[in-house]
Amino acid sequence: xxxxxxxxxxxxxxxxxxxxxxxxxxxxxxxxELFILTYGTLVAQxxxxxxxxxxxxxxxxxxxxxxxxxxxxxxxxRSNIAQCxxxxxxxxxxxxxxxxxxxxxxxxxxxxxQAGDDCSLFLEKNxxxxxxxxxxxxxxxLYSNMICGILRGALKMVRLQVDIQLLHxxxxxxxxxxxxxxxMRRHKAVRTVEKEQKHPVGT
Amino acid sequence: xxxxxLFEFLHREMVTRVQSQAGDTEHGxxxxxxxxxxxxxxxxxxxxxxxxxPAFKDELDVMKFICKEFWTNxxxxxxxxxxxxxxxxxxxxxxxxxxxxPVSNGKQYLEEAPKFLAFTCGLVRGALSNLGIxxxxxxxxxxxxxxKFHIVMQKP
Numbered sequence: 001x002x003x004x005x006x007x008x009x010x011x012x013x014x015x016x017x018x019x020x021x022x023x024x025x026x027x028x029x030x031x032x033e034l035f036i037l038t039y040g041t042l043v044a045q046x047x048x049x050x051x052x053x054x055x056x057x058x059x060x061x062x063x064x065x066x067x068x069x070x071x072x073x074x075x076x077x078r079s080n081i082a083q084c085x086x087x088x089x090x091x092x093x094x095x096x097x098x099x100x101x102x103x104x105x106x107x108x109x110x111x112x113x114q115a116g117d118d119c120s121l122f123l124e125k126n127x128x129x130x131x132x133x134x135x136x137x138x139x140x141x142l143y144s145n146m147i148c149g150i151l152r153g154a155l156k157m158v159r160l161q162v163d164i165q166l167l168h169x170x171x172x173x174x175x176x177x178x179x180x181x182x183x184m185r186r187h188k189a190v191r192t193v194e195k196e197q198k199h200p201v202g203t
Numbered sequence: 204x205x206x207x208x209l210f211e212f213l214h215r216e217m218v219t220r221v222q223s224q225a226g227d228t229e230h231g232x233x234x235x236x237x238x239x240x241x242x243x244x245x246x247x248x249x250x251x252x253x254x255x256x257p258a259f260k261d262e263l264d265v266m267k268f269i270c271k272e273f274w275t276n277x278x279x280x281x282x283x284x285x286x287x288x289x290x291x292x293x294x295x296x297x298x299x300x301x302x303x304x305p306v307s308n309g310k311q312y313l314e315e316a317p318k319f320l321a322f323t324c325g326l327v328r329g330a331l332s333n334l335g336i337x338x339x340x341x342x343x344x345x346x347x348x349x350x351k352f353h354i355v356m357q358k359p
Binding site (some may be wrong): 071074098 | 204205207208209210212213214216217219221224231237240241243246248258276277322351
């Protein structure tokens with residue numbers, strides 16, 4: 001079960017513990033390997049199917065969206081995370097729990113804007129990128145774009161509309177993968193059980 | 204744990220995608236595309252798995268590895284039954300194949316099953332190929348989620 005410490009002040013220091021069901025060590029790598037390699041064959045297939053890189057990016061995003069809408073249930077079941085109270089918590093959960101659980105890595109959450117609803121996720125070592133070489137003719141390909149789709153679909157299911165963009169993907173010369181995430185307005189919904197709202201999101 | 208689930212979701216989405224690209228009438232094209240993708244993934248996978256492992260003694264040794272370690276790493280369980288005629292034909296039985304469990308629990312959607320097995324057939328064929336074994340891999344289903352994989356070694 002995951003625990004979260006109570007926030008006392010403006011300091012966004014929350015300890016996210018992995019749920020006890022998560023696997024460790026070598027078991028991680030095997031499961032990720034299958035996903036990574038399968039993802040690679042998918043992108044290769046899409047390169048054959050689609051003429052333009054932009055089309056491939058769109059398909060990856062759409063497929064990711066479909067996956068995300070279902071993955072979020074799995075995530076909530078495994079992690080038992082309580083409702084996030086603001087964007088900071090949402091980003092932290094995504095980076096420290098979700099990414100860790102499914103991809104075995106924890107991106108850095110940084111570059112928050114003034115309003116506190118726009119941030120970047122930095123992945124120093126993108127696991128999807130392992131052993132992949134993108135030929136020159138696909139310079140506009142956003143290889144990891146499915147991640148953006150997954151996040152978008154998953155957050156939609158918890159009534160958060162996001163604008164997510166893959167800014168840099170380490171397939172090119174960049175060393176890091178950067179995903180820009182803007183949390184937009186939360187859809188108004190009537191909930192029977194509400195946690196104490198510290199401040200409204202996205203107003 | 205989480206990563207295997209991610210693969211399962213991706214696989215399902217891939218089947219949908221390939222099927223929509225192939226069109227309604229092109230059942231065979233859909234299956235062969237998925238099988239080809241599985242083949243490539245299988246080749247890569249077996250490289251990782253066997254990097255530090257010693258060489259296999261013989262064909263049966265390879266098949267036992269496929270049924271135990273390989274299957275466990277991919278589907279979190281072993282093959283339930285392995286049969287062979289000792290002449291290059293092997294039948295692997297999985298009573299509860301993980302990629303079929305979301306499809307149905309019985310005979311419903313039986314005609315959809317081949318699409319969900321194609322990638323895995325390719326995985327096995329690709330893995331064997333990188334171990335120096337040429338084979339054909341097909342799958343057979345009568346009651347989901349149980350299925351059988353038929354592997355026939357090709358003589359050089």
